[in-house]
Structures are given as structure tokens and as C-alpha cells.
Amino acid sequence: MNVYRIDVSGRTVKKEKLPQSYRLLGARGLVSSIIAAEVDPTCDPLGPKNKLVFGTGLFAGTSVSSSSRTSVGTKSPLTGGIKESSAGGPAGLYLGKLGIKAIIIEGAPQDDQWHYLKIDKDGAALLPAGELAGLGCYDACKKLQKKYGNKCSIFVIGQAGEHKMFAANIAATDKEGVPTRQFGRGGVGAVMGAKKIKAVVIDGADVGYVQPLDKEAVKNASKKFAQGLLKNPVSGNALPKYGTAVLVNIINNVGALPTRNFSAGTFEEVNQISGEAMTELQTKRGGKVGHACTPGCVIRCSNIYLDKDGNEITGGFEYESICLLGSNLGIGNLDDIAHLNRLCDDYGLDTIEVGAAIGIAMEAGILLFGSFAAAKEAIHSIARGDVLGRVLGQGAKVTGQVFGINRIPVVKGQAMAAYDPRGIKGMGAIYAVTPMGADHTAGPSCTTFIKAKPEEQVSLAKEYHIKATALDNTGLCRFCSYSVFNDPDTLHALLELIKGYYNIEITTDDFWNWGKKILHIELDFNKKAGFTVEANRIPEFMHTEELRPNEVVFDIPNEELDNILKF
Numbered sequence: 340m341n342v343y344r345i346d347v348s349g350r351t352v353k354k355e356k357l358p359q360s361y362r363l364l365g366a367r368g369l370v371s372s373i374i375a376a377e378v379d380p381t382c383d384p385l386g387p388k389n390k391l392v393f394g395t396g397l398f399a400g401t402s403v404s405s406s407s408r409t410s411v412g413t414k415s416p417l418t419g420g421i422k423e424s425s426a427g428g429p430a431g432l433y434l435g436k437l438g439i440k441a442i443i444i445e446g447a448p449q450d451d452q453w454h455y456l457k458i459d460k461d462g463a464a465l466l467p468a469g470e471l472a473g474l475g476c477y478d479a480c481k482k483l484q485k486k487y488g489n490k491c492s493i494f495v496i497g498q499a500g501e502h503k504m505f506a507a508n509i510a511a512t513d514k515e516g517v518p519t520r521q522f523g524r525g526g527v528g529a530v531m532g533a534k535k536i537k538a539v540v541i542d543g544a545d546v547g548y549v550q551p552l553d554k555e556a557v558k559n560a561s562k563k564f565a566q567g568l569l570k571n572p573v574s575g576n577a578l579p580k581y582g583t584a585v586l587v588n589i590i591n592n593v594g595a596l597p598t599r600n601f602s603a604g605t606f607e608e609v610n611q612i613s614g615e616a617m618t619e620l621q622t623k624r625g626g627k628v629g630h631a632c633t634p635g636c637v638i639r640c641s642n643i644y645l646d647k648d649g650n651e652i653t654g655g656f657e658y659e660s661i662c663l664l665g666s667n668l669g670i671g672n673l674d675d676i677a678h679l680n681r682l683c684d685d686y687g688l689d690t691i692e693v694g695a696a697i698g699i700a701m702e703a704g705i706l707l708f709g710s711f712a713a714a715k716e717a718i719h720s721i722a723r724g725d726v727l728g729r730v731l732g733q734g735a736k737v738t739g740q741v742f743g744i745n746r747i748p749v750v751k752g753q754a755m756a757a758y759d760p761r762g763i764k765g766m767g768a769i770y771a772v773t774p775m776g777a778d779h780t781a782g783p784s785c786t787t788f789i790k791a792k793p794e795e796q797v798s799l800a801k802e803y804h805i806k807a808t809a810l811d812n813t814g815l816c817r818f819c820s821y822s823v824f825n826d827p828d829t830l831h832a833l834l835e836l837i838k839g840y841y842n843i844e845i846t847t848d849d850f851w852n853w854g855k856k857i858l859h860i861e862l863d864f865n866k867k868a869g870f871t872v873e874a875n876r877i878p879e880f881m882h883t884e885e886l887r888p889n890e891v892v893f894d895i896p897n898e899e900l901d902n903i904l905k906f
């Protein structure tokens with residue numbers, strides 16, 4: 340396997356062999372290891388010493404279900420610590436087929452010219468992107484697809500990334516070529532903008548699949564793995580039927596649905612924004628639920644959302660976005676929320692960070708709660724780079740500081756996802772301790788915590804913080820966790836796949852220990868960047884302000900949070 344190293348200072352492109360020591364690292368494990376090895380933890384995230392690394396998983400380029408997610412790693416401008424963010428779409432599949440394990444973008448541009456990176460079977464080249472500058476992700480992709488065809492996969496930044504805003508994401512195209520998949524968190528788009536790279540085009544659809552060493556064993560294991568995913572009631576039924584929006588009602592029922600800037604845990608218009616409502620509406624309109632963002636995913640949690648006239652508004656319309664751009668803003672109309680989601684995808688913005696920032700601006704009285712028009716105009720202002728947009732585009736923490744609001748739902752400067760930690764305390768523990776900032780994907784699914792007793796929350800957070808990190812090393816979609824964590828047959832099939840592709844036998848313990856090793860690398864980076872245990876805390880207001888209607892506070896003691904990281 341190979342690595343492309345792109346130095347934007349001299350506009351050089353080098354192909355290197357992947358070091359042997361990185362062979363069993365994939366996705367999060369790979370990008371975090373490269374960042375830790377090559378980036379000064381104290382550097383300016385938007386300066387020349389920071390790097391942006393795309394890395395594929397262990398099964399990239401194969402037909403293993405849900406295996407072609409790509410990770411991006413960097414030092415985050417939002418948190419100041421190490422960052423890994425992952426996205427779906429076929430890019431990982433194509434990179435794997437092309438034999439590319441990682442793309443490292445480094446250095447600092449010497450002028451104001453934008454470029455894009457084109458990768459295909461003949462090599463890689465940095466090309467001028469003049470005509471793409473200033474475009475949103477949708478238009479930029481259309482222009483690139485006109486040139487290279489619809490089969491290529493694209494990573495792209497919008498106006499927010501060009502403005503180097505801390506809420507900027509990097510979009511990835513789905514299998515239809517639409518930029519609906521997102522490397523969402525931590526301001527990774529700002530780092531790409533600082534390197535003046537507008538897009539990465541990957542042309543690998545027509546290259547053959549990676550062949551395993553043991554074809555028969557892999558064929559059987561792959562089948563068993565897919566069967567395990569389909570047998571699980573969440574990954575085999577709820578997600579394809581309702582998408583992640585199935586969580587809207589579940590989280591509302593336990594009183595943890597962030598509503599009006601985390602001031603309540605239930606939303607009076609929940610029935611209009613639920614997964615059930617979305618499936619019913621989209622079935623009538625001819626939209627699609629049960630959509631696979633990447634070829635071969637059997638879970639198919641994604642969707643294509645149409646308006647009443649049958650025109651596509653958005654895709655990959657997730658629970659997190661529905662909550663942060665919906666209930667958190669007091670907006671209870673799915674079409675309106677879908678429009679906000681589309682704008683964020685087009686401008687290259689993290690829906691969670693922007694939803695949290697606008698919620699704070701609404702609490703400050705700058706914008707009106709419940710006003711779709713105000714939220715829409717606020718997102719436009721981020722893309723334009725107006726003064727208000729510049730504030731909101733820096734995320735929830737800066738917005739709260741500028742407008743004097745104390746209810747700022749962040750950890751390590753990153754906005755919380757759609758689970759109020761007062762209502763789901765184990766999720767709060769995960770938000771607190773993960774090296775990534777408040778990240779809901781760093782532990783088990785929220786339902787694991789919901790089903791557990793109060794006294795089990797911390798031990799579950801500790802166990803699954805490690806297990807989720809191990810799974811992240813594979814590049815498998817996190818929705819495989821429902822089966823991998825709970826069904827020994829699926830886990831066994833996964834270990835068989837590793838054996839079949841890498842000719843190495845590992846035990847279950849070896850596999851979970853990958854999680855510990857990766858976490859140690861990331862925690863060490865953050866320590867060198869200046870983080871102390873005080874960074875691993877839930878905001879003070881959540882300890883004192885009771886969340887309506889269940890009147891609960893976050894009450895896991897700090898010492899117990901600290902113990903989660905003792906392994």
C-alpha cells in the first residue's frame with residue numbers, strides 16, 4: 340500500500356510506501372498515528388506545521404459490507420487537540436482499489452491560488468482550482484464531475500472552509516456523486532482551507548477489488564459478517580427503515596432531546612420531526628429511506644429527502660442534524676430543517692456545531708427561536724462571511740462568549756451532539772473524556788446507556804470508549820457496532836476477515852487492545868498540546884441547572900470521569 344504526500348509549499352506530490360509498522364492501522368488509528376508522529380502538538384492548527392491526513396480502513400477496496408469509510412486526521416482548530424472525523428461514501432473504496440492507504444497534505448501555500456488534488460490509477464497531481472474558488476460544495480462537485488465524470492468520488496470544502504472557520508467541515512460525495520456525506524467535526528474544513536486545497540478527486544471506480552490472501556475464508560467470513568449486521572434489530576431493521584432519525588422519539592422519550600439551546604429535553608413538536616414521520620412523508624413523495632451511502636453497505640441507514648414537488652432537498656439527513664437544526668432551534672417542520680441541512684452541506688458546515696451556535700444566538704435574542712427564516716439567513720451570513728456569520732462560523736463556544744451566554748454546550752470547545760448529558764449520563768461521560776471533544780461516536784450507542792442502570796453508566800463508558808476506538812481502527816461504519824459489540828459470531832467473522840486479508844491471527848483481546856493503544860496515542864498528543872484533566876469536564880451549568888421536564892442534572896463526579904481514562 341502507498342501514501343501520497345502533498346506539500347502545498349512547493350506544490351510537490353510524492354508517492355511513498357506505507358511503513359510496515361502501519362500495516363494493521365486503519366482509519367482513525369492510522370490518521371491519529373500519523374498526526375502524532377508528524378505534527379507538533381503545540382503548533383498553530385491553521386499554520387504550516389499542521390497536516391491534514393486522509394486515511395482508509397483495513398478493508399478499503401474490498402467488498403466487505405460498510406467497510407469503506409475514510410477518516411481525516413489533524414490538529415483541530417476548534418478543540419486545539421487531536422482530531423479524527425470520519426465520512427461515508429465510496430472514496431475509501433476507490434482509494435483502497437488504487438492501493439492508496441493515506442493522503443498527507445502538509446506545508447503552507449506561498450500564494451493565494453487554490454488547487455485541487457486529482458488521484459487516479461496513473462498517479463496524483465495538484466491542479467489549479469481557480470474556477471472552483473468561492474463555490475459551494477454542490478456546484479464545485481458538478482464542475483468537477485463535468486470534467487471527470489460522475490463515477491469519481493470527491494472530498495470538497497465550501498465557503499466556510501475557504502473562510503477557515505472552525506465549524507467548517509469537508510464534504511464527501513455519496514455513491515450518486517452528491518456531497519451529502521461529511522467529515523463533520525472539529526473544523527477539519529478550515530485546515531483544508533488553510534492549505535488552499537479546494538477538493539480531492541478520486542477516480543478509482545473502474546479499478547478491480549483488492550483480493551484477499553485466502554479467498555474462500557474471506558468469502559465465508561464476509562457473508563457471516565453481513566448476516567450478523569442484518570440479524571441485529573437496529574442495523575438490520577430500524578436503521579434501514581427509519582435511518583438514524585429513529586432516535587428522535589427515543590431520545591425525546593427519555594427527556595434528553597436538546598431543545599432551544601439545551602434548555603429542555605423534550606420538544607412539543609417531536610411528532611413532526613421523528614424518523615417515523617420522515618419515512619411516512621418520504622414514502623409518499625417518492626424519496627428514499629434505506630439508502631446506502633456507499634456501494635455494498637447492507638445496513639443502508641441513509642436517505643434521499645424530497646420536497647413536496649419531488650425535488651431533492653438533501654440526503655444523508657441524520658438524527659443529529661434534525662435535532663441541532665430543529666428542536667434545538669425550536670423549529671418543528673422537517674422540510675425547513677432539511678433546507679437548513681442542505682445549506683450546511685453546500686456551504687461546508689458542521690450541522691451540529693452550527694445548530695448549537697445558532698441556538699446560543701437565539702437564546703441571546705440575536706435571532707428568534709422557532710424562526711426558519713432567521714436560521715436560514717444566519718447560515719447564509721456564515722457563507723458570506725458577514726460579522727454575525729464570522730461569529731457563528733467559529734462555533735458554539737465563540738458565539739456564547741461573544742453574546743455573553745453561559746449555557747454553552749461544549750466539551751474541549753466542540754459542541755455536544757444531540758444527547759443532553761443530563762438525560763443520558765453515560766453519554767455525558769463519553770463527551771467528557773474522549774480526546775475529540777464532545778463526540779457521540781466515541782462510545783457505545785446511546786441506547787446502551789438508556790437501557791442500563793445509573794450505577795452502570797461509568798463502567799459502560801469505560802468499556803465502550805475503548806471498544807469503539809478499536810472498531811474505528813477498522814474503517815467499518817460505526818453502525819456495525821450494534822452487532823460487533825453484542826454478537827460473538829459477528830465479532831468472530833470480523834477477526835476472520837482480518838486473518839483473511841492480513842494473514843495474521845488476532846484474539847478478541849488483541850482486537851479490543853487496539854482501542855487502548857490508539858487512545859494512548861491521542862491522549863498523549865493532547866497532553867503535549869497543553870490539555871489537563873480539567874478539559875475532561877461537562878460544562879458547569881449542566882451540573883446546576885435542572886433539565887426539564889425530568890429535572891435532572893449531570894452528577895457523575897469528576898473522579899469517576901478521570902477513572903475512565905485509567906487503563
Ligand code: SF4
Pocket residue numbers: 405427428630631632633636637638639640641816817818
Ligand atoms: S450504515 Fe449508513 S452511514 Fe454507515 S456505511 Fe451504511 S449507509 Fe453509510
